[in-house]
Amino acid sequence: MNSLIQYTLRIADSSLILGQRMSQWCSNGPTLEEDIAMSNIALDLFGQANGFYEYAAQLDGSRSADELAFKRNEREFFNHQLSEQENGNFGTTTVRNFLHDAFNFLFYTELASSKDETLAALSAKSLKEVKYHLRHSSNWLIRLGDGTQESNMKVQESLNFLWQYTGELFEMDEIDNEMLDEGAGVDNNKLRKGWDEIINSTIEKAKLTRPVDGYMANGSKKGIHTEHLGFLLAEMQFLPRAYPDAKW
Amino acid sequence: MQNGNTAHIWKLLNTIPDPEIPAISIVELGVIRDVTFSDKSYTILITPTYSGCPAVKTFTDDIKECLKENGVRNFKLKLIYSPAWTTDWMTDKTKEKLRKYGIAPPSNTVRCPQCNSKNVEILSEFGATACKSMCRCSNCLEPFEFFKCI
Numbered sequence: 300m301n302s303l304i305q306y307t308l309r310i311a312d313s314s315l316i317l318g319q320r321m322s323q324w325c326s327n328g329p330t331l332e333e334d335i336a337m338s339n340i341a342l343d344l345f346g347q348a349n350g351f352y353e354y355a356a357q358l359d360g361s362r363s364a365d366e367l368a369f370k371r372n373e374r375e376f377f378n379h380q381l382s383e384q385e386n387g388n389f390g391t392t393t394v395r396n397f398l399h400d401a402f403n404f405l406f407y408t409e410l411a412s413s414k415d416e417t418l419a420a421l422s423a424k425s426l427k428e429v430k431y432h433l434r435h436s437s438n439w440l441i442r443l444g445d446g447t448q449e450s451n452m453k454v455q456e457s458l459n460f461l462w463q464y465t466g467e468l469f470e471m472d473e474i475d476n477e478m479l480d481e482g483a484g485v486d487n488n489k490l491r492k493g494w495d496e497i498i499n500s501t502i503e504k505a506k507l508t509r510p511v512d513g514y515m516a517n518g519s520k521k522g523i524h525t526e527h528l529g530f531l532l533a534e535m536q537f538l539p540r541a542y543p544d545a546k547w
Numbered sequence: 548m549q550n551g552n553t554a555h556i557w558k559l560l561n562t563i564p565d566p567e568i569p570a571i572s573i574v575e576l577g578v579i580r581d582v583t584f585s586d587k588s589y590t591i592l593i594t595p596t597y598s599g600c601p602a603v604k605t606f607t608d609d610i611k612e613c614l615k616e617n618g619v620r621n622f623k624l625k626l627i628y629s630p631a632w633t634t635d636w637m638t639d640k641t642k643e644k645l646r647k648y649g650i651a652p653p654s655n656t657v658r659c660p661q662c663n664s665k666n667v668e669i670l671s672e673f674g675a676t677a678c679k680s681m682c683r684c685s686n687c688l689e690p691f692e693f694f695k696c697i
């Protein structure tokens with residue numbers, strides 16, 4: 300598979316998997332407003348994933364966007380491990396999304412000036428939506444962190460746990476480097492400074508403590524995942540796999 | 548017609564209401580980017596408001612139906628992503644239609660569509676659709692939707 304397809308799939312996969320996680324909140328939100336907000340975010344993420352999958356499918360030439368989403372196995376998915384982490388309580392979801400949104404915001408900002416016109420256009424489009432997602436997750440992080448003793452404790456716990464999945468956001472492998480050399484990809488290392496600024500200032504406002512870097516999980520670029528992705532895919536892919544030509 | 552009658556196509560498209568806000572047409576919403584004619588066929592360029600907007604499927608179906616009903620058969624629809632849709636494309640006239648319909652139009656200052664007060668609070672960033680947030684007027688106490696600027 301060529302680097303451009305692989306690169307595009309990674310972006311699409313992270314959006315799809317995080318979107319699937321957000322859709323699991325539909326009808327389970329803490330309030331009606333939040334339920335609607337999270338479902339809307341899920342829709343944005345599915346829409347973004349769809350744009351990147353359509354492009355990957357066009358480059359691939361043999362598989363459709365739906366096949367890419369529903370007919371690949373766990374080891375063939377390249378989403379960040381952060382995006383597949385379970386929803387947990389509302390605070391866990393808030394922390395996970397905040398860490399991811401901050402990265403996505405910076406990533407799409409850079410990729411919007413890619414030499415690849417389609418990646419640039421899809422990124423510029425996604426960026427507008429991710430700005431809202433980041434605002435939403437940051438606001439909630441501040442409210443929960445600077446809320447009651449219990450809410451502060453819960454989000455701090457989630458932050459401590461999820462921190463190990465933030466390291467791989469900035470990794471570069473041979474595909475990233477090839478895309479970067481061609482002026483089509485992003486130098487993830489360069490996003491670190493901006494990410495730290497967003498994370499630190501928000502964490503401070505939320506009266507939380509930034510975890511100390513310890514063990515960092517990695518491997519999603521090679522299809523290595525935590526135990527949660529398999530279960531997520533089993534649920535998400537069940538229908539199109541059980542009824543391959545189902546129409547609704 | 549040799550060059551096609553794109554003005555006629557625009558006119559037909561302007562009769563199609565936005566599926567979620569029927570007070571304005573899909574042309575006024577700004578999702579129709581261009582109508583061109585070549586090789587005896589029209590090409591209609593469409594851009595989504597939000598990537599995941601479910602209305603896109605609805606209004607593409609509406610376009611096909613409307614054109615066919617009006618005897619236009621030689622056309623194709625093309626989805627484009629660049630330039631990304633922005634609320635800046637809405638004219639003042641369209642914004643006024645939104646306000647009359649009860650939706651605060653995109654603007655840097657949110658005003659209550661009922662009493663025009665600036666004394667409003669945002670209840671949720673996301674309303675019934677991704678393009679709107681939920682607000683309440685602190686002056687007349689009416690809840691309302693605000694069309695977000697993007």
Ligand SMILES: [Zn+2]
Nearest residue numbers: 659662684687
């Ligand atoms: Zn009012």
